Amino acid sequence: MKLDNNNGLIVPFCPALNTLFIIGIIVLNKYWDTLPNLLFFLYMLLMITNGVILIIYAAKNNQK
Numbered sequence: 001m002k003l004d005n006n007n008g009l010i011v012p013f014c015p016a017l018n019t020l021f022i023i024g025i026i027v028l029n030k031y032w033d034t035l036p037n038l039l040f041f042l043y044m045l046l047m048i049t050n051g052v053i054l055i056i057y058a059a060k061n062n063q064k
Contacts, residue, residue: 014057017050 024043028035 014050014054017046021047021050 021043028040028043
């Protein structure tokens, strides 16, 4: 797999974020009643942003 200099960090960074998101889901499940809603929405926004980055990166790699 050939990596560009601009996208070299996406490959190791996004899966690491996915792992942290899974751990975060476990934490959110445990402390669901005490967390503020804003924290949950920010967490979901970060998850969606990470997914979009991975989808765009995969689409760009398929076009080459």
